[in-house]
Amino acid sequence: MTNAFYFMQLSVTLTAALTADELDELRWHLRIGPRPQRSLQVDGSFRFFYFTGSSRGEGCGVELSQIDDGRWALTAAQEPSPDDVDQAEPLFRWLAAKSDPSVVNPDGSVLLGRLRFYDESDWTNGLLIHRDQLHYPRIHKRPASESMTDAEAVVTTWNDFASRLELTLGRIRGGDWIRLGTTGNRHACFFGDSNDETVCNIVSNDYLDDDFLMSDDEEAGMRRLGWDGPSDGYWIRRLLHPATTNQLHSAAEASMLAFRDLLDVASPQELLLSAFSEHPGEQPDTTAMGMNLSPWP
Structure with a gap:
């Protein structure tokens, strides 16, 4: 054997x-x-x-x-x-x-x-x-929620959101798609591409509703957080597989700050979580997020 x-x-x-x-x-x-x-x-x-x-x-x-x-x-x-x-x-x-x-x-x-x-x-x-x-069906890792003591709790604070997102980013595999979004088309997408990378996208002014457009200072703030672009409508960060703990932490923190400070999302509870996989019969691991899944928009 x-x-x-x-x-x-x-x-x-x-x-x-x-x-x-x-x-x-x-x-x-x-x-x-x-x-x-x-x-x-x-x-x-x-x-x-x-x-x-x-x-x-x-x-x-x-x-x-x-x-x-x-x-x-x-x-x-x-x-x-x-x-x-x-x-x-x-x-x-x-x-x-x-x-x-x-x-x-x-x-x-x-x-x-x-x-x-x-x-x-x-x-x-x-x-x-x-x-x-x-x-094809891939080997399953332990659910991200098993790394947490309070995985069943609902996410309430931005720091908690960043910690949960860090765990979730570490579980993304090729073909996985995760979206977090709220009103005004303020959203982020995270997905595993065919180049062994996790791509983190934050919407730019190209797709934001007029009431939520970023100012020049806010766009400069995105760059200070380490976001590239915007390109094709999104600010971008890329994580090569396997990403280090520091890289995952930095990407999750930058995503949280973009939502909170630059897209003016008052609370992580305003965000809707959606996910799908390009692999038939599979679903991205979002167990750590403390959010219910909503249909993909």
């Missing part, structure tokens, strides 16, 4: 139009053929495929066979870690692009297979390519 986080079953029907060069390259990625003597279409993809008897992967294997009508059937049983899955995303995108039209869903997505966590028995989680992005 390996220490894998996932058990994975791939089952992909590939188009009959695959060229000989494409098949040679695919066999190399799957570790069932030599590296082609030419440049690769999917260069840089990490090869995590293993077979029974290797250092990893009791019960693992890969099979690529041609179906009677010329299409190709790829099946695999593997035990990857989350890093393995992420690094193989270029190959998964390529497989989706080369899938037979009969397995492409109406929304353009392609289900490549199923994943389950090491302590689960049901294969309920999909490995999906949608809009050229990989979606």
